[in-house]
Amino acid sequence: MEKLFKISIGLLLLVASLATHAALRVVTSTQDVAAIAAAVGGARVQVESLTPGTRDPHFAAAKPSMIHKVSRADLLLVIGADMEIGWLPPLLQAARNARVQPGSPGYLDLSTAVSLLGKVDGPVSRAMGDVHAKGNPHYWLDPRNGLRMAQAIATRMGELDPAHEGDYQQRLKAFGQTMEAKLPAWRAALEPLRDKPVIAYHKSFVYLADAFGFRIVDEVEPKPGIAPSAASLSALITRIRNDGIGLLIMEPYYERRSAIYLHEQTGIRVAVLPQSVGAQPDINSYFDLFDAIVKALNNPGGP
Ligand SMILES: [Zn+2]
Incomplete structure (x- = not known):
């Protein structure tokens, strides 16, 4: 009261x-x-x-x-x-x-x-x-x-x-x-990713995966906020090969060496996704953010 x-x-x-x-x-x-x-x-x-x-x-x-x-x-x-x-x-x-x-x-x-x-x-x-x-x-x-x-x-x-x-x-x-x-246009554009296994750098894309129907099966960080080690990266390489994982997604502010290494070893495609409004100069609105994310997911530019 x-x-x-x-x-x-x-x-x-x-x-x-x-x-x-x-x-x-x-x-x-x-x-x-x-x-x-x-x-x-x-x-x-x-x-x-x-x-x-x-x-x-x-x-x-x-x-x-x-x-x-x-x-x-x-x-x-x-x-x-x-x-x-x-x-x-x-x-x-x-x-x-x-x-x-x-x-x-x-x-x-x-x-x-x-x-x-x-x-x-x-x-x-x-x-x-x-x-x-x-x-x-x-x-x-x-x-x-x-x-x-x-x-x-x-x-x-x-x-x-x-x-x-x-x-x-x-x-x-x-x-x-x-x-x-x-929303329906974004969903349609991401349809090819539906149910596909994806690796994320940090545990930050679970909501994106939930919204657009792909599966995040592992992270590059062995634990949230903990940088990968040689051992954790080699375990990840095995997993990427065994499970046929084709895409790694990450924020622009994380180190790129691990992604480059995983790409070189397995051929996995890497999409650096803007995670926020303002992450790129052309993302000024909340809708711009998803326009840019959808574009980056569909055209992974590499690490
Ligand atoms: Zn976090």
Whole structure:
């Protein structure tokens, strides 16, 4: 009850402060979330991402410019599921902005809007590598989750800025319509991959595989966040040969030596997939991201 009271007071203060501001100041942990928030918020919001899509979102160095962004934010949108655990908490503390602390109306953990894959039952130890116990946080790579994220963002924007709730819902509808138009085309383009075994570098493409019906049977990393060894690579070569695995997919920010080696030894094709909006200069929207992923999956350029 007390918590609810605090939240409603926070909401009242925020709504009051918004009456004097031009737009809702939205800060996101990643560029994917920023792209969705900008699509849903339109001219009513000002969106800034804390990290660029060219980088591994598991890591970020807290810079004064990032603290400044968080300190001024009305709404902080995060991936959650421990994706930002290594860098966001100290940033939130340094920013001293009560509006966007966890539990406040100005903080939205988008992992609560989707069903996470890969939840770990039982205790998680360091020996298991960089395992996310709450579930795999790479969920934005399923376009159906992008729509769920957009719905949660539109609802929250409408709560914080009730005067423009209709605008947010209208833009959400347009986002959903674009998705409805694009998804069947992406699925059709990836039909040749259906049920095919694929190797991923990191455990980050499970949602993409789930959305488009291919199977990720192994990773180059022997454990999440742990670099491959000579022994783990040679075991992988055996597996690629025995199971006839034809495709390896990886993010642009991982080392390429292992992929080159596996390609040389087995002939496996390598698709370097943009994992986020902003990973390539031509990926500006959430829809651009899947256009680029589909293109890269169909024309693996090699390591
Ligand atoms: Zn990860």
